[in-house]
Amino acid sequence: MAVADLGVAMGPRNRRRLTKGGIALGLIAAAVAAGAFFIRSSSQTVSGASHHARSGASFNAADIYPGMSKAQLLRLAGQPAAKPGTCWLYHTDQEIGPPGHAVHLDALKACFFAGHVYDIRDKIDGNWAKPAPARLPSPVG
Numbered sequence: 001m002a003v004a005d006l007g008v009a010m011g012p013r014n015r016r017r018l019t020k021g022g023i024a025l026g027l028i029a030a031a032v033a034a035g036a037f038f039i040r041s042s043s044q045t046v047s048g049a050s051h052h053a054r055s056g057a058s059f060n061a062a063d064i065y066p067g068m069s070k071a072q073l074l075r076l077a078g079q080p081a082a083k084p085g086t087c088w089l090y091h092t093d094q095e096i097g098p099p100g101h102a103v104h105l106d107a108l109k110a111c112f113f114a115g116h117v118y119d120i121r122d123k124i125d126g127n128w129a130k131p132a133p134a135r136l137p138s139p140v141g
Helices: 012-045 070-077
Strands: 087-096 103-113 116-124
Touching: none
Parallel strands: none
Antiparallel strands: 087 103, 103 116
C-alpha cells in the first residue's frame, strides 16, 4: 500500500484544523511564559517587612524571599555559617525596622524544600521569632 503525500492528501478542512491547532498551541505557550515571568517578578519584589540594614552585614536580610534558589542565596549572601538539616544559618548583626523602633537581627535561617527557600526564621534580640500560627479560612454561611 502506497503512502500518500500529506500535502496532497490533506483537504482544506484539515488544513484549517491544523492551522487553528498551531495557533492555539502558540497562544498557550505564550501565556505560560508570561505567567512564569509575572510570578517570578512579583515574588522577587515581596518583602515581609520594612527592613533597613545599618551595620555589619554583607547582605540585606530583606533581600531574602521565599522561592529563592540555593544558587541565588549563595550569590546574595555567600556561604552560610552552618547548615542544620535542610536550613542555612547566617549571622547578620543588622538593625532592622524604622529608625527609633529598630530591633537587632542576630541571625537568619533559610530552610529549603526542593532546592528553594520555603521558610525564613529570624533571631531577634537573642530569641528565635516564632512563626505566625496558620489561619484557616472562616466558614461561609
